[in-house]
Amino acid sequence: MSDSPSILPLGLPEPVPQPDGLDAPYWEGVRRHELLVQRCNACRGWQWGPEWICHHCLSFDIGWDSVVGEARIFSWERVWHPVHPGLSGAVPYTVLLVEFPESGGIRMVGNLVGDPEQDVPIGATVLPAFEDHDGAEPPFTLVQWKLA
Amino acid sequence: MSRERSIRGKVALAGVGESAYYKRGGAPDAEFKLGLQAILAACDDAGIDPREIDGFASYSNDSNDPARFAAALGLPELRFANMVWGGGGGGGSGAIGNAAAAIAAGYADCVVVYRALAQGQNYRFGQGNFPSKVAGESAHWVPYGIMSPAQMFAMRTTRLMHEHGIDRSTLRAVSMASYHHAQNNPRAVMHGRPLDAASYDESRWIVEPFRLFDCCLENDGAAAVVLVPAERAHDLQQKPVYLLGTTQGSEYRAGAGVHNNPDYATSSFKTLAPRLYAMAGVQPSDVDVVQSYENFTGGVVMSLIEHGFCSYESANEALAFENLIAPDGGLPINTSGGNLAECYMHGLELIVEAVRQVRGSSPNPVTDAEVSLVSSGPMVSNATNLIVGAESTL
Numbered sequence: 001m002s003d004s005p006s007i008l009p010l011g012l013p014e015p016v017p018q019p020d021g022l023d024a025p026y027w028e029g030v031r032r033h034e035l036l037v038q039r040c041n042a043c044r045g046w047q048w049g050p051e052w053i054c055h056h057c058l059s060f061d062i063g064w065d066s067v068v069g070e071a072r073i074f075s076w077e078r079v080w081h082p083v084h085p086g087l088s089g090a091v092p093y094t095v096l097l098v099e100f101p102e103s104g105g106i107r108m109v110g111n112l113v114g115d116p117e118q119d120v121p122i123g124a125t126v127l128p129a130f131e132d133h134d135g136a137e138p139p140f141t142l143v144q145w146k147l148a
Numbered sequence: 149m150s151r152e153r154s155i156r157g158k159v160a161l162a163g164v165g166e167s168a169y170y171k172r173g174g175a176p177d178a179e180f181k182l183g184l185q186a187i188l189a190a191c192d193d194a195g196i197d198p199r200e201i202d203g204f205a206s207y208s209n210d211s212n213d214p215a216r217f218a219a220a221l222g223l224p225e226l227r228f229a230n231m232v233w234g235g236g237g238g239g240g241s242g243a244i245g246n247a248a249a250a251i252a253a254g255y256a257d258c259v260v261v262y263r264a265l266a267q268g269q270n271y272r273f274g275q276g277n278f279p280s281k282v283a284g285e286s287a288h289w290v291p292y293g294i295m296s297p298a299q300m301f302a303m304r305t306t307r308l309m310h311e312h313g314i315d316r317s318t319l320r321a322v323s324m325a326s327y328h329h330a331q332n333n334p335r336a337v338m339h340g341r342p343l344d345a346a347s348y349d350e351s352r353w354i355v356e357p358f359r360l361f362d363c364c365l366e367n368d369g370a371a372a373v374v375l376v377p378a379e380r381a382h383d384l385q386q387k388p389v390y391l392l393g394t395t396q397g398s399e400y401r402a403g404a405g406v407h408n409n410p411d412y413a414t415s416s417f418k419t420l421a422p423r424l425y426a427m428a429g430v431q432p433s434d435v436d437v438v439q440s441y442e443n444f445t446g447g448v449v450m451s452l453i454e455h456g457f458c459s460y461e462s463a464n465e466a467l468a469f470e471n472l473i474a475p476d477g478g479l480p481i482n483t484s485g486g487n488l489a490e491c492y493m494h495g496l497e498l499i500v501e502a503v504r505q506v507r508g509s510s511p512n513p514v515t516d517a518e519v520s521l522v523s524s525g526p527m528v529s530n531a532t533n534l535i536v537g538a539e540s541t542l
């Protein structure tokens with residue numbers, strides 16, 4: 001099982017890499033606690049969510065790179081009404097949309113670490129917290145966010 | 149946009165109808181039978197023999213096959229069957245547009261747009277319908293507890309409120325307007341269930357910033373609209389209502405994955421609304437009444453702003469409750485009760501109501517309504533919209 005307690009309970013839908021391989025480098029990266037997103041080898045443009053082509057220059061030569069710079073809270077929501085049986089004892093929980101201004105403005109979704117009822121300041125800097133689910137089959141890692 | 153390639157004035161919405169509307173799980177009839185009831189009601193409303201139907205259009209992967217309807221109704225011939233791609237309830241106006249295009253192009257002569265949806269018989273939209281393993285785009289948000297439509301759209305509304313200073317009271321006014329209008333509509337599921345400001349404020353959070361009354365219902369029922377060539381409208385039994393314009397689509401990279409659409413706090417009507425007005429030949433100030441799809445109130449606020457009825461700066465004042473209600477408000481919206489309080493018929497009930505407003509047969513009629521606008525599915529892609537008008541607008 002996971003060394004660290006997870007924010008949301010176990011038993012929720014578990015992520016697996018897309019069968020066609022599109023987002024496999026992301027899921028492999030977070031297992032190593034590296035946050036990789038797409039970066040075009042032709043124009044160096046950032047891209048997220050993953051796609052087979054660079055929307056900046058239409059090159060198929062897409063690579064992967066670690067995000068750079070700070071992550072900031074772009075938006076948030078606090079869930080009180082659970083829609084999955086596994087979440088019925090786990091509300092409220094807070095979902096963040098986090099932006100990387102220096103990595104092309106790409107955004108990621110995650111949960112806020114700590115008191116789910118704490119104030120959520122839009123624009124505040126957050127740091128990734130890798131949440132390992134080593135006991136899952138296959139194992140996976142989620143990326144949560146804590147206020148810096 | 150070339151006027152020769154416009155749909156303006158070429159097609160009439162000749163008949164509208166619905167099944168009885170039910171709370172989720174309350175329908176005594178199967179979903180397909182509800183659809184048949186709505187189609188027959190729309191034909192009866194128009195004064196058209198159902199055997200004249202030669203085409204169908206729908207949206208959101210409606211599970212009731214048009215070929216089955218054609219067989220069940222004994223139609224002599226099916227000439228057109230069409231589904232709007234993606235976008236859930238955002239496809240409603242687009243289905244009207246596709247049906248109209250088929251008529252204008254000569255593919256078919258009498259096309260029915262339908263939506264049948266019994267959430268008590270099939271899966272509920274409001275529940276997380278995900279398997280134990282998720283792959284693809286949804287793998288990047290489902291494990292964090294985003295599973296329902298409310299959870300998918302709440303962060304857009306948070307961002308709207310943050311970027312533009314939209315007040316919670318503005319969301320509340322949208323909800324109260326729908327409930328207010330439902331009190332005059334015996335068809336409405338929430339008829340007899342008025343909503344005051346205190347009840348809204350005391351209602352439970354679903355997902356902040358949405359309270360219970362910011363969220364659409366889950367219902368059972370069906371609705372249908374019959375379209376014919378404009379020149380035929382005079383021979384039928386209702387006051388003619390014409391399609392003046394309709395658009396589909398979304399802005400740059402609206403479909404970017406994992407909430408990466410560049411313009412985040414948008415209903416996706418910024419590029420559509422100018423095209424709609426240009427095609428219809430009207431301006432926002434010419435619109436007499438608006439049916440604005442309510443999945444969630446925040447999307448209605450975005451849609452009304454993006455359709456030019458107010459600015460971000462004026463929204464909190466312009467979208468006050470008193471201004472949003474018929475007959476005296478300057479911007480009457482969702483005058484049958486809409487998705488919040490009439491019935492969540494995936495927004496097709498909004499198009500039915502837009503037609504009834506032009507006819508003068510709405511449960512909350514706007515005086516001398518001639519230009520009636522519908523926006524379908526804020527915050528989705530495709531979004532779609534339409535304007536219908538009276539004979540005087542042609």
Ligand SMILES: [Zn+2]
Binds near residue numbers: 042
């Ligand atoms: Zn590139």
